[in-house]
Amino acid sequence: MKRIQDFNVISYTWLNDDNYIITLGSETDIECVEPGNFAEIKVPNSPDVFLRRPISILDVDHQNNTIKFYIKAIGKGTRQLGNLDINSSLNIVYPLGNSFSVIKKKRALIVGGGSGIAPFILLASKLKDENTEVTFLIGGRTSGDVFLTDEFGRYGEVLVTTEDGSLGEKGMVTQHSVFSRTMDFDLIYTCGPDPMMKAVANIASEKGIDCEASLENMMACGIGACLCCVTPTIRGNECVCTEGPVFNSKDLVW
Ligand SMILES: Cc1cc2nc3c(=O)[nH]c(=O)nc-3n(C[C@H](O)[C@H](O)[C@H](O)COP(=O)(O)OP(=O)(O)OC[C@H]3O[C@@H](n4cnc5c(N)ncnc54)[C@H](O)[C@@H]3O)c2cc1C
Ligand code: FES
Secondary structure, eight states: OOEEEEEEEEEEEESSSSEEEEEEEOSSOOOOOOTTOEEEEOOTTOTTOOSOEEEEOOEEETTTTEEEEEEEOOSHHHHHHTTOOTTOEEEEEEEESOOOOOOSSSEEEEEEEGGGGTTHHHHHHHHHHTTOEEEEEEEESSGGGOOOHHHHHTTEEEEEEETTSSSSEESOGGGSGGGTSOOOOSEEEEESOHHHHHHHHHHHHHHTOEEEEEOOOOOSSSSSSSOTTEEEETTEEEETTTTOSEEEGGGBOO
């Protein structure tokens, strides 16, 4: 169930100058969260960042009442969220949106780029619980843009591409040799920049594999009221915040 809840900042883990994991704690229990759900986070004491910012839920710990987000600081809101005092209060609305399908006893390929890697820790842990074998393919411009590979490695094989060849295979994610091997995956999950997701969806379609893409359209309300996040689908325009963010790529009119 959706909830508005106050949390305290427990810690930051900085991955480089612009990328961090923020851990928040609460005195009350944490709602059940499905992989792919996101939160709308209010940037505190910031009149110039009026709207909440949508951020995927990276992980939750129900025993310790903590929730984690991986954030790429690209503008005012995401920078200010990375600059709060420890113990300061943060108000979030969550869990929002739909979630990825969790397939059982199958093989899954997870393709992520940029901040789009965030929903995949929770997803991988649920897939592992269901005995689904996971292969990750993570792309970045250079090795310094590739994060969380150790965490992903706890759940499956991790493949990497970088555009400059500084880590993994050289090129874009869709040029990775995994796509030229026999593709015996039952489902491909993807999240990241739109061009990357479209290219992944095209490959999935050519190979006859289902593909779920999690869109990161700009959002305002996060609850289906303002219509600023709509995306065209075969059913007409749909709100990414309520009907998504996860769509079967066959349903998207890209
Ligand atoms: C469902 C969903 C889940 C998301 N999950 C994460 C996550 O886990 N981690 C994370 O770091 N980011 C995530 N994002 C993206 C994040 O919401 C934006 O980066 C953030 O809102 C930017 O706010 P800002 O104030 O820092 O930037 P602004 O000052 O508002 O904008 C800075 C620049 O970023 C561009 N921008 C703003 N929002 C987006 C967006 N959604 N996509 C692409 N470009 C944008 C603006 O056009 C502008 O050029 C997610 C977005 C959605 C919709
Ligand atoms: S963000 Fe307002 S309708 Fe989706």
